[in-house]
Amino acid sequence: xxxxxxxxxxxxxxTAIYHWLFVPLTLGLGVIIAxxxxxxxxxxxxxxxxxxxxWMTLFGVNFAIGVATGIILEFEFGTNxxxxxxxxGDIFGAPLAVEGILAFxxxxxxxxxxxxxxxxxxxxxxxxxxxxTALGASLSALWILVANAWMQYPTGCEFNAATMRxxxxxxxxxxxxxxxxxxxxxxxxxxxxLGAAFVIGVxxxxxxxxxxxEHAWRSIKVGAWFGxxxxxxxxxxxxxSAVTVTKYQPMKLAAMEGLYRGSxxxxxxxxxxxxxxxxxxxxxxxxxxxxxxxxxxxxxxHHDPNAFVAGINDIxxxxxxxxNGDTVNNVSYAERIExxxxxxxxIARHNEATQAGDSALVDSLSRAINxxxxxxxxxxxxxxxxxxxxxxxxxxxxxxxxxxGGYLVLFMALWVLLTWKPRLLSExxxxxxRLWYLLAIITVPLTYICSAAGWIVAEVGRQPWTIQxxxxxxxxxxxxxxxYVQTTFWIFAVVFTALLIADVGIIMSQISRKSLTDLEKSNx
Numbered sequence: 282x283x284x285x286x287x288x289x290x291x292x293x294x295x296t297a298i299y300h301w302l303f304v305p306l307t308l309g310l311g312v313i314i315a316x317x318x319x320x321x322x323x324x325x326x327x328x329x330x331x332x333x334x335x336w337m338t339l340f341g342v343n344f345a346i347g348v349a350t351g352i353i354l355e356f357e358f359g360t361n362x363x364x365x366x367x368x369x370g371d372i373f374g375a376p377l378a379v380e381g382i383l384a385f386x387x388x389x390x391x392x393x394x395x396x397x398x399x400x401x402x403x404x405x406x407x408x409x410x411x412x413x414t415a416l417g418a419s420l421s422a423l424w425i426l427v428a429n430a431w432m433q434y435p436t437g438c439e440f441n442a443a444t445m446r447x448x449x450x451x452x453x454x455x456x457x458x459x460x461x462x463x464x465x466x467x468x469x470x471x472x473x474x475l476g477a478a479f480v481i482g483v484x485x486x487x488x489x490x491x492x493x494x495e496h497a498w499r500s501i502k503v504g505a506w507f508g509x510x511x512x513x514x515x516x517x518x519x520x521x522s523a524v525t526v527t528k529y530q531p532m533k534l535a536a537m538e539g540l541y542r543g544s545x546x547x548x549x550x551x552x553x554x555x556x557x558x559x560x561x562x563x564x565x566x567x568x569x570x571x572x573x574x575x576x577x578x579x580x581x582x583h584h585d586p587n588a589f590v591a592g593i594n595d596i597x598x599x600x601x602x603x604x605n606g607d608t609v610n611n612v613s614y615a616e617r618i619e620x621x622x623x624x625x626x627x628i629a630r631h632n633e634a635t636q637a638g639d640s641a642l643v644d645s646l647s648r649a650i651n652x653x654x655x656x657x658x659x660x661x662x663x664x665x666x667x668x669x670x671x672x673x674x675x676x677x678x679x680x681x682x683x684x685x686g687g688y689l690v691l692f693m694a695l696w697v698l699l700t701w702k703p704r705l706l707s708e709x710x711x712x713x714x715r716l717w718y719l720l721a722i723i724t725v726p727l728t729y730i731c732s733a734a735g736w737i738v739a740e741v742g743r744q745p746w747t748i749q750x751x752x753x754x755x756x757x758x759x760x761x762x763x764x765y766v767q768t769t770f771w772i773f774a775v776v777f778t779a780l781l782i783a784d785v786g787i788i789m790s791q792i793s794r795k796s797l798t799d800l801e802k803s804n805x
Contacts, residue, residue, distance in 0.1 A: 286755045288766040289361040295770065296354045298733070299777040303347030303784070305732055308422055308469060309476015309511070310340045311415035315408075316503055322408045332499050336480065338791050341396060344418075346784045350777060361766060365747050365757035372438050372449045373428050376456065380424035388417025422472070423465050430461035432748050433739070434529045440654045442631045442647055447751070463525045464739075467518040470511045471732055474689055477508025478728040481696055483792055485721035488714075498700070505696035512689045519686070520581070526742075527582040527590070530749060532668065533742035535593045536675040538578055539567045543592035545602060549577025552680070555673045561593060561666050593672070597665045612656075614665035621660025624653050658751040667753075670744040678734040678741070685731035692724055 314336050321329035355377065358366050366373070394402060394410035402410070431437075437454030438447045449455065481504045484497035526534050534540075539555055540547070553571030576586040583590070589602035599613035612620075627650050634642040662668055699706050706714055743749055747757040 284763040285761060285766065286758050288763050288770060289758050289761075290754060292361060292766055292770045292773065293354075293357055295774060295777070296350060296357060297736070299781060300347065300350040300354050301733065301736060302729070302781065303343050303350065304422065305472035305475040306343050306479055307340065307347050307418050308472035309474070309507075310336060310343070310479065311418050311476075312473060313476055313480055313503055313507055314340055315412045315415045316507065317500075318408050318411050320503075322404055328495065329499065332496050335496065335791075336500070337395070339483075339788055341392075342784060342787045342791075344392065346780050349780065353773065361759050361761065362747070362757050363759040365752060367446070368752060368757075369435075369438075369447045369748065372431060372435075372447055372455065375449060375452060376424040376427040376431075380421050384417050384420035384424060386417075388414050388421060391417065419469055422469055426465045426468055427456050427461045429739075430458060430464045431455050432746075433464070433743060434458055434460035434525075435748050435751055440651065440657070442628055442650050443635060445628070445632075459525050460529060463518055463522045467515060467522050468735075470514040470518060471735065473511030474508050474515055474693070475728045475732055477504040477511060477693065478689070478724050480504035481508065482722045482725035485718040486792065489718040489722075498703075501696060502700045505693060505700050508689075509693040509697050512686065512693050516686060516690060519683075523581045524584065530743060531591055532593065532596050533670065533675070533738075534582060535591065535596060536670045536672045536742050537679040537738060539672055539676040540578070540590065540592040541567050541594050543590045543595050545579070545589045546576050546587050547578040547582075547590040548573040548575050549581060550676075550680075551577075553676070555676055557673070559672075561597065561669055593669055597669075614659070614668055617656045617659040618662050618665065620653050621656040621658060621662075623660070624650055624657045625660045655750060658746065658748070658753055658756075661753050661756050662745075667745060670742050675738055675742045678737040682731050682734040682738060685727055685734070689724070689728065689731065692721075696721075 314333060317329060317333040317336065320326075321333055358373075391410040391413040394407065395414050398407050398410060435447070436458050437449060437451040439450045440446075441448050455461070480500050484500045484504070487493045487497040523534070526537075535543070538550055539553065541559070541561070550568070551572045551574050553573075554569045556565055556567055556569050559565045559567045578590050579586050579588040582588065591601055595601065597614045599611040599616070601609045601611055627646050631643060631646040631650065634646060659668070706717060745753045745755075747754050
């Protein structure tokens, strides 16, 4: 089973990684195209129409391949994670159903008008179709992110011992949970920043080649302002996300900072190299080298420089410190495991009592199960250390995300300044301009790395849970042979790689082929 779990996780990770190469660009580029077409609609300047069509072509290629990988990702819930799907299908399936019925149909319908409706519908309706396509893509992301947020913080549901399933009790508690709100805002606005970085990077390549200069600067003007708004909102929502994670996933926060023993006024590690010999049960120093900022983590997690932030060992031991400085003993992980096993035993007795028709015992057990059901998932763990995620991977990816995110704020701000005062660059000489354009091109993969790092933090940081505190990975998988998943893993790896190569090849071909004359001819 362990081999099956590892291969199922690997296959899902593979599909998600490839899918996420296309999704953020779709979200960001869709809004940028809508803004460009709005400018054309207001000015009737044919040059803006040519620019809009250029980016629309790249959007279409990316959108098509993103849909293909996304459909496979949803199928994997039923094939490889059927226990999970059965256990919480009523809850997890609801936002996905809304996404399919409302958002996906919206974007699929209006994208046809957006691409093929030029001169077949009125300019106003075409503009509306473009905005609805962008809105549909964002709504699609919204409902998928709501489903993911529920896995991070399960709420709005209740366990039914008679059916052995979790059932939704409050749809809006699921849709509007603090985890869902922060995740949607943070993820969508980070996609805006990625789309903007892509536009700026491609435009910088055109400037570097001395081609389509006016087209490139028009694109940069939109991309820079849009990207600056996106990365600023991403930073703000990132702060909100840290507070939310502190409250609902303290183990993830501790792993993000490599914190094993917390304190009041906890510092934050700005840069550090983790000690590979550090384990939960030894006294090794967590870091070989680190640079820390005093009070930083307390401010990030609680917005209070003197607040206590729990480390990994504190959480395992159930230790905390209240606002008065007194030590508080919460439920330790060892106790959670015992209470989780007790819940599992009560569920078995509940089943027996149901079959025997003992309604009084069924009612009594139902109350006892509901009282401690929050510890249910711990009953499948062997020891407290099993609930600790991969600390080095979570730590490094978190700091990569934050570092690149900080760089992107400066990068977008400088491009906004250059669109306002282009002489600041033109007067610095050809070498500096060339280096600046090269930096803009390099920023595109850096932004992708930042986006991927954020998802690694979100998903690796909550391990070993498929559903936080309720279902570990080894319980969620299907009863399949490892060889079956291995086979499909390699098939998907080959197919997805081929799709990625095709996507990059088509995009590069379009960028290289489209001269300004070609763009103007495309309006006919």
